[in-house]
Amino acid sequence: MKKSNDPLKKILVVEDDRALSEAISMKLRNNGFEVLRSSRVSDAFLTLMKNKDVKFIWLDHYLLGEESGFDFVVKVKEEGSEVRDIPIFVVSNTASVDKIKSYIKLGVDKYYIKAEHSLEDLIEEMKNFV
Amino acid sequence: MLKEKLKKIFSKIGLKLLTPYLVFSFFVFLLISVFVYYNYNSEMNFIEDSQQKMAESVSSEIDFFIFSTINDLQFVSKNIACLDCYENNSFLINNLFDVNSDIYSVHIFDRQKGITNDLHRYSKDDHSGDFGVGIFEDGKLLKGFDRGTFISPVYVSVYDLPFIFIGVPIFDEVNIQIGTVVAEVDLTFIWDVISRNKFKKTGYVYAVDVSQKPRLIAYKDISFLKSGYDVSGFVGVNNIVNHNHSFSVYESFDGKKVVGAWSSINSTNWGLLVELPVKEIFSDLFILLVISIISILLFVFFIIVILVSIYRNLLTPLKGLTAGVNEISLGNLKHVVEIKTDDEIEELAESFNAMTHDLRVSHNKLKDYSVNLENKVRARTLSLTEEKKKLKKINNKLTESEQKFRSYIDKAPDGIFVINKNGAFIEANNSSLLFIGCSEEDLKKIKFFDIICDKDVPQIKKHLETVLKLGQAEDDVLYKRRGDNVEGDSCGRYFNVSSVKLSGDLILVFVKDITKEKEVDKAKTEFVSLASHQLRTPLSAINWYSEMLLAGDGGKLTKDQRKFSEEISASNKRMVELVNSLLNVSRLEMGTFIIDPEPTNVVEIMESVIKEQIPMIVSKKIEVKKKISSDIPIINSDPKLLRIVFQNLVSNAVKYTSENKSLYVEISLDKKKKSIYIKVQDEGYGIQKNQQDRIFSKLFRADNVKKKNTEGTGLGLYIVKAIVAHAGGNIWFESEENKGTIFHLMLPLKGMKAKKGDRSLS
Numbered sequence: 001m002k003k004s005n006d007p008l009k010k011i012l013v014v015e016d017d018r019a020l021s022e023a024i025s026m027k028l029r030n031n032g033f034e035v036l037r038s039s040r041v042s043d044a045f046l047t048l049m050k051n052k053d054v055k056f057i058w059l060d061h062y063l064l065g066e067e068s069g070f071d072f073v074v075k076v077k078e079e080g081s082e083v084r085d086i087p088i089f090v091v092s093n094t095a096s097v098d099k100i101k102s103y104i105k106l107g108v109d110k111y112y113i114k115a116e117h118s119l120e121d122l123i124e125e126m127k128n129f130v
Numbered sequence: 131m132l133k134e135k136l137k138k139i140f141s142k143i144g145l146k147l148l149t150p151y152l153v154f155s156f157f158v159f160l161l162i163s164v165f166v167y168y169n170y171n172s173e174m175n176f177i178e179d180s181q182q183k184m185a186e187s188v189s190s191e192i193d194f195f196i197f198s199t200i201n202d203l204q205f206v207s208k209n210i211a212c213l214d215c216y217e218n219n220s221f222l223i224n225n226l227f228d229v230n231s232d233i234y235s236v237h238i239f240d241r242q243k244g245i246t247n248d249l250h251r252y253s254k255d256d257h258s259g260d261f262g263v264g265i266f267e268d269g270k271l272l273k274g275f276d277r278g279t280f281i282s283p284v285y286v287s288v289y290d291l292p293f294i295f296i297g298v299p300i301f302d303e304v305n306i307q308i309g310t311v312v313a314e315v316d317l318t319f320i321w322d323v324i325s326r327n328k329f330k331k332t333g334y335v336y337a338v339d340v341s342q343k344p345r346l347i348a349y350k351d352i353s354f355l356k357s358g359y360d361v362s363g364f365v366g367v368n369n370i371v372n373h374n375h376s377f378s379v380y381e382s383f384d385g386k387k388v389v390g391a392w393s394s395i396n397s398t399n400w401g402l403l404v405e406l407p408v409k410e411i412f413s414d415l416f417i418l419l420v421i422s423i424i425s426i427l428l429f430v431f432f433i434i435v436i437l438v439s440i441y442r443n444l445l446t447p448l449k450g451l452t453a454g455v456n457e458i459s460l461g462n463l464k465h466v467v468e469i470k471t472d473d474e475i476e477e478l479a480e481s482f483n484a485m486t487h488d489l490r491v492s493h494n495k496l497k498d499y500s501v502n503l504e505n506k507v508r509a510r511t512l513s514l515t516e517e518k519k520k521l522k523k524i525n526n527k528l529t530e531s532e533q534k535f536r537s538y539i540d541k542a543p544d545g546i547f548v549i550n551k552n553g554a555f556i557e558a559n560n561s562s563l564l565f566i567g568c569s570e571e572d573l574k575k576i577k578f579f580d581i582i583c584d585k586d587v588p589q590i591k592k593h594l595e596t597v598l599k600l601g602q603a604e605d606d607v608l609y610k611r612r613g614d615n616v617e618g619d620s621c622g623r624y625f626n627v628s629s630v631k632l633s634g635d636l637i638l639v640f641v642k643d644i645t646k647e648k649e650v651d652k653a654k655t656e657f658v659s660l661a662s663h664q665l666r667t668p669l670s671a672i673n674w675y676s677e678m679l680l681a682g683d684g685g686k687l688t689k690d691q692r693k694f695s696e697e698i699s700a701s702n703k704r705m706v707e708l709v710n711s712l713l714n715v716s717r718l719e720m721g722t723f724i725i726d727p728e729p730t731n732v733v734e735i736m737e738s739v740i741k742e743q744i745p746m747i748v749s750k751k752i753e754v755k756k757k758i759s760s761d762i763p764i765i766n767s768d769p770k771l772l773r774i775v776f777q778n779l780v781s782n783a784v785k786y787t788s789e790n791k792s793l794y795v796e797i798s799l800d801k802k803k804k805s806i807y808i809k810v811q812d813e814g815y816g817i818q819k820n821q822q823d824r825i826f827s828k829l830f831r832a833d834n835v836k837k838k839n840t841e842g843t844g845l846g847l848y849i850v851k852a853i854v855a856h857a858g859g860n861i862w863f864e865s866e867e868n869k870g871t872i873f874h875l876m877l878p879l880k881g882m883k884a885k886k887g888d889r890s891l892s
Contacts, residue, residue: 020667092667094663115670
């Protein structure tokens with residue numbers, strides 16, 4: 001829902017848990033963002049291609065289908081310059097050091113463990129990148 | 131027989147002794163022969179020489195006699211003035227008689243007239259009627275005598291005296307012979323000469339007239355002369371006549387063989403012979419021969435003597451000795467060698483006898499010893515047999531016992547085997563074979579390492595080292611079955627290996643297949659991990675939704691709604707904490723957590739942790755006392771892990787204390803133990819004695835706090851202990867119920883070693 005006449009900034013939320021996805025989206029909308037939701041990589045990527053003006057990506061690791069958040073980042077970074085520089089937060093419950101390192105190497109901006117942070121804090125952080 | 135005898139005589143010793151003697155004798159013999167021959171030769175030469183010389187000397191003597199007589203006559207002849215000058219001539223003749231005593235009469239003949247002077251030394255009548263027969267007749271010289279000088283043949287007078295006529299011509303002024311002076315010469319002188327000269331013993335000299343009718347002139351035997359012995363044809367005479375070689379061997383007048391030498395008497399037709407019967411020569415030689423023969427006989431005699439001596443003195447006793455020794459050697463030690471020769475051989479025999487005696491004595495001693503020994507052996511054998519029986523019984527019992535224990539070991543579910551330090555199998559029970567999956571024979575071919583998976587082989591090697599050094603060790607390693615299952619899934623099974631050092635280089639190993647336990651543990655951990663992860667998702671949802679509720683994102687809340695939401699949020703936070711703890715536990719147990727050492731300020735972390743607890747400290751009005759040394763160094767440690775430890779200890783101390791109590795925290799440096807010492811002391815509920823041993827166990831909460839406080843996972847101290855263990859430190863406590871608890875912690879200054887893993891603890 002638009003809060004002002006300026007178009008709202010788009011945020012792509014890629015999360016497979018429905019409850020969490022809705023909570024995140026609601027909070028984001030309350031903060032004045034437009035939220036595009038997806039629960040699997042293929043779908044998320046299509047959405048991104050259709051909405052190349054997305055300003056931020058919120059990405060979980062484990063998603064529906066075969067592909068993981070990892071594959072999504074790879075795809076995004078391979079794609080043209082338009083989408084490559086979009087800031088990405090990986091927000092997941094897994095804390096595998098290898099995974100974190102791999103994501104950082106790929107070029108994501110931050111990695112957070114869901115259970116350790118409040119939604120509020122996460123969104124505040126995000127605002128620094130948008 | 132003879133051969134035997136000879137063999138006897140010509141013994142080896144005998145020959146040895148004889149040989150030099152024989153050789154010596156042979157040479158002597160040779161010398162004698164040479165000597166004899168030489169003697170013979172020189173004898174002959176000497177005889178030849180001597181005879182020659184004698185012949186010559188005697189002939190020259192005779193020659194001189196004749197020659198001087200002729201000279202005397204020639205003097206007369208020259209000094210005859212005239213053939214008729216009787217007085218003158220008589221004077222001359224008488225002078226001649228004075229000068230030459232051998233002239234008995236002188237007769238001067240005129241060639242035409244006949245005898246003119248005729249003077250005799252003695253009486254005319256001393257002569258026989260046939261005086262001058264053959265020389266002159268009727269006062270006239272016969273033909274053959276009337277010219278030149280002549281010497282008549284020899285006549286023998288009535289007095290048995292020899293004489294000759296020598297005629298010397300008288301010449302006139304023109305050297306024509308007008309007459310002859312004839313002298314009657316007495317030849318006794320010659321006979322003297324001849325008889326005087328003897329050659330050696332039986333040798334003799336004689337003269338012969340070798341003119342027309344060879345006649346003896348002088349000879350040792352007058353009878354030959356008297357008869358006017360005709361010596362023509364005789365060898366000796368022929369030699370002179372033919373002028374043969376002066377010296378030769380021939381047969382003389384008397385038929386005896388002689389060696390003879392001759393010489394001519396120059397002024398005459400006479401010859402002189404020296405003869406020596408060969409018999410005399412050989413008689414000398416004969417003596418030599420006799421001596422030689424005697425020597426040979428002596429030689430042979432001495433050989434025999436020596437041989438006999440050898441035989442008697444040496445051989446017989448030696449043979450006796452040999453026989454005696456043989457007898458002894460056959461075993462008859464009582465035999466005594468009897469040699470009574472009173473010499474060294476007897477001494478030798480005596481020595482043998484003494485030796486035999488000693489031998490016999492030793493032999494007897496040996497026999498005694500032998501018998502004695504046999505008896506001892508018999509006795510010993512008996513006792514040994516007894517012992518053997520006893521031992522056999524014991525052995526049987528032992529075998530029984532061994533078999534019993536062996537069966538126990540074989541029946542054991544765990545694998546029990548013995549290896550040496552190189553890992554080779556010495557013995558193994560049935561379970562081992564089952565685990566390993568091969569037969570007993572095959573086991574001998576492989577080593578312990580062969581059944582351990584590659585990645586755990588270093589660990590197992592270290593295990594063996596530890597066992598050999600310290601006596602025992604225990605480890606969990608991956609192993610693989612052999613035999614039919616070597617390929618494929620080989621490394622999925624776990625052994626718990628517990629080893630004990632045996633004497634020597636042997637190790638007794640107990641293996642327990644803990645695959646199941648490991649799997650169970652793994653399953654548990656995995657389950658926890660997965661569960662934790664799965665749990666977090668809805669927890670996150672509850673967390674955020676409560677957050678949103680409380681933030682007013684869903685609208686303003688009533689007081690009750692707010693309260694309920696806060697409860698939900700609080701419980702949720704506890705859930706999150708529990709899940710985190712569970713996750714830590716699972717990571718600790720799986721060993722998948724990280725240690726990331728960095729220079730750590732222990733004091734800072736403690737201060738920070740205490741600060742976190744301020745809300746509760748304030749609300750419970752707890753007094754905090756700190757005693758922190760100023761010399762605590764920075765250590766190389768993982769601050770996250772230390773934080774968890776301190777958090778647990780401090781939060782426990784605060785949580786399990788009632789109001790108005792104190793909390794005491796001390797940090798100091800223990801130089802001796804090279805550690806940082808930390809004390810966290812409270813005046814809280816304490817831990818009851820009978821539960822103290824479980825305080826560090828997983829999910830354990832003591833009864834007294836369970837009653838008082840439902841919050842708490844029971845995992846905190848378990849995690850603390852695990853972290854402290856990994857840090858190489860020590861944690862222990864003292865506690866009394868309702869009095870309080872003191873937790874002591876030692877952190878080594880050397881810090882923590884980095885550890886790779888999947889996750890860090892949260």
